Amino acid sequence: MTQVTEHGGGVWSIKVPIPDNPLGHTLVHVVDTDRGPVLIDTGWDDPEARDTLVAGLTAIGVALSGIHGVVVTHHHPDHHGLSGQVREASGAWIAMHAADTAIVRRTREAEPGTWLTYLTSKLTAVGAPEEHLAPLRAARTGGRMRTLPGLRAALPDRDIVPGELLPLAGRRLRAIWTPGHTPGHVCLHLEENHPAGLPGHGRLFSGDHLLPGISPHIGLYEDPDDSTVTDPLGDYLDSLERIGRLGVAEVLPAHQHAFPDAAGRVRELLTHHEDRLTGLLALLATPLTPWQLAERMEWNRPWDRIPYGSRNIAVSEAEAHLRRLVKLGRAEAVPGSEPVTYIAV
Numbered sequence: 419m420t421q422v423t424e425h426g427g428g429v430w431s432i433k434v435p436i437p438d439n440p441l442g443h444t445l446v447h448v449v450d451t452d453r454g455p456v457l458i459d460t461g462w463d464d465p466e467a468r469d470t471l472v473a474g475l476t477a478i479g480v481a482l483s484g485i486h487g488v489v490v491t492h493h494h495p496d497h498h499g500l501s502g503q504v505r506e507a508s509g510a511w512i513a514m515h516a517a518d519t520a521i522v523r524r525t526r527e528a529e530p531g532t533w534l535t536y537l538t539s540k541l542t543a544v545g546a547p548e549e550h551l552a553p554l555r556a557a558r559t560g561g562r563m564r565t566l567p568g569l570r571a572a573l574p575d576r577d578i579v580p581g582e583l584l585p586l587a588g589r590r591l592r593a594i595w596t597p598g599h600t601p602g603h604v605c606l607h608l609e610e611n612h613p614a615g616l617p618g619h620g621r622l623f624s625g626d627h628l629l630p631g632i633s634p635h636i637g638l639y640e641d642p643d644d645s646t647v648t649d650p651l652g653d654y655l656d657s658l659e660r661i662g663r664l665g666v667a668e669v670l671p672a673h674q675h676a677f678p679d680a681a682g683r684v685r686e687l688l689t690h691h692e693d694r695l696t697g698l699l700a701l702l703a704t705p706l707t708p709w710q711l712a713e714r715m716e717w718n719r720p721w722d723r724i725p726y727g728s729r730n731i732a733v734s735e736a737e738a739h740l741r742r743l744v745k746l747g748r749a750e751a752v753p754g755s756e757p758v759t760y761i762a763v
């Protein structure tokens with residue numbers, strides 16, 4: 419069953435399934451413009467997802483070949499995956515923030531071994547145990563490379579410029595740069611009155627930045643060629659506060675469901691992160707490597723039941739939290755420790 423929701427004012431959402439993923443689906447939004455329909459995100463590159471997208475478009479009287487443009491909130495495959503197929507069928511342009519386009523380009527151009535080499539040295543540095551590193555070494559020497567989903571992703575052909583209106587005929591859709599979940603994540607602010615008269619300043623397509631029941635993953639911005647010490651969690655919290663101040667009438671996120679109280683949800687998330695940082699400080703009463711911290715942090719299941727790939731994501735999230743604590747002056751690296759350990763100050 420294709421599920422299409424009409425949100426009013428020439429905006430619809432289509433539930434596009436994500437294969438084998440607890441998130442379930444991506445909400446692909448369709449925005450009518452005077453030059454034709456524009457998609458906000460496209461869904462995972464998978465035949466069932468593509469069929470669902472096409473069926474959803476058909477249900478609202480739109481052909482895939484009639485899509486005018488694609489605005490991508492960020493480079494993740496559940497958002498950008500089908501963009502190439504949409505462009506192929508329709509000639510639509512694809513717009514993305516330059517920081518995420520750079521990631522797409524890097525992934526497409528990467529030598530197969532580069533990422534594995536980088537990941538191995540990275541995990542060694544954060545204190546991953548030998549049994550976690552062994553499969554990576556085996557993959558490197560054995561030449562058996564798992565294909566990453568982003569490898570075939572379409573290269574966007576337009577930049578989303580922060581703070582500017584997108585050139586959409588007959589609509590006011592402003593790009594708001596919200597780094598954190600990815601370095602080039604954007605929210606899109608539809609600066610038009612709410613069609614059902616809800617009080618507030620327009621509607622917000624929030625991508626993964628602001629979701630009603632999930633706190634998005636905040637990990638490091640991985641770039642093997644860039645040694646800048648970034649602070650993704652700090653970026654994310656700043657972006658959240660800015661979004662909270664917009665005073666929008668309704669949020670149209672890329673997962674779960676639409677919801678009205680953006681400022682309330684922002685407050686919940688800020689509190690959640692403050693509590694989490696405080697909890698981490700208690701753990702850091704004794705020096706811990708990022709890996710040891712990840713093992714002791716609270717996840718949606720016990721550490722020994724977290725699958726291999728998710729542990730890499732978890733340790734990246736632990737590191738993002740450590741970066742924030744160091745930047746706030748609430749933790750510091752223990753001089754001379756190797757792998758480096760951190761302690762609360």
Ligand SMILES: [Zn+2]
Pocket residue numbers: 492494599626
């Ligand atoms: Zn994402």
Ligand SMILES: [Zn+2]
Pocket residue numbers: 494496497626672673
């Ligand atoms: Zn997502």
